[in-house]
Amino acid sequence: MDKSRRAFSLGSLVASASVMMGGEALADVTGYKLSGKPEAFVKKMGIKYPIVQAVIGGSTPDLAAAVSNAGGMGGIGMSWSPEQEVRDYVKATRSLTKAPFAIGYVLTFGAGTLPAALDAGAPVIQFSFGTPDKKQVSMIRAAGAKFGMQVSTADGVKQALDVGADYISLQGQEAGGHVQAQGSWRDNLPRALETAGKTPLLVAGGLSTGKDLREVLLMGVSGGVFGTRFAATKEYPSHPEYKQRMINARSSDTALTVCFDGGWPGALHRVLRNPTLDAWEAAGAQWAGLRPGEGDVVGTIGDMKFARYSLFPAFVVTQGKPQEMAMYAGQGIGAIRDIPKAGEIVERIWSECVGLTV
Ligand SMILES: Cc1cc2nc3c(=O)[nH]c(=O)nc-3n(C[C@H](O)[C@H](O)[C@H](O)COP(=O)(O)O)c2cc1C
Structure with a gap:
């Protein structure tokens, strides 16, 4: 058993009332103490649980803030949005939560509104379908923000490391929405983990439940990305x-x-x-x-x-x-049978992950 796996398993035996978030101790609904890679990831990002909402197109400040307020990291896909909307969405989300959230760009369409997103105070930028250039990375760093990259192979992980991504998400073709992967994340995970080293590696594609999260954490990843699960919520404005x-x-x-x-x-x-x-x-x-x-x-x-x-x-x-x-x-x-509020999903996934519910 590798070290991170042992840390996660043993961690479940240790009850604790808090994890750190932005330097402040916050109560954890489950009383579970994180350890190993997931703990390093949540500390780095200033969130409570290793649960990330994918930056799904059409998501709103309400959705992203609900996820972040519940202890996950919310996100809004803004690839197709005009500059004013990007500013308004970032400001609105900031007014609804003090916790971090991500603004997403599909790099096939560029990231022309990145300066506006950072200027409005976006704490995290999430890229997919490409690698940000040096200018974009410098802009993010100058604004004091963090960034993640969605990739689909170990080579993609290497590219993300080369530009200094704070976290990397390995997408598999199980994923809903646009898919940059050719195969399952399961096939690419061993090499991706080896390549990522200490940089947090998350998995995206087909995760819906706390049991899914538990499975991937035990495989040695730092967290799970959930897209479809958060699209099936009250806050997501789909028909x-x-x-x-x-x-x-x-x-x-x-x-x-x-x-x-x-x-x-x-x-x-x-x-x-x-x-x-x-x-x-x-x-x-x-x-x-x-x-x-x-x-x-x-x-x-x-x-x-x-x-x-x-x-x-x-x-x-x-x-x-x-x-x-x-x-x-x-x-x-x-595994999705209801349309609850997004915050309820975060708590449900985490409680189920640590074994309080089945
Ligand atoms: C409704 C929906 C919209 C999405 N929109 C985007 C998007 O705008 N940008 C992006 O990078 N990924 C988008 N994705 C893909 C997610 O980033 C992520 O890879 C995927 O949701 C993970 O798989 P899952 O849906 O099985 O959880 C979308 C996914 C869904 C379900």
């Missing part, structure tokens, strides 16, 4: 029909595909099967220009129109046919 599908779906109802690539050609993503995906596959899974019903408008928000293969999912304000739009979900969806 009620999308949420209902999430509650009813099994893991086998998800598909890894390039079907909904309008706005990001050829990008791989995991979604729930729906009539658009089924008809596209039945017609031979063709590239754009040769797809059934391509011109159909399946959703509108005010004057904005969303065509059938758009990457945008249906939000609560979307009118149209939500069930025919992209419904992102990871393979952990089968």
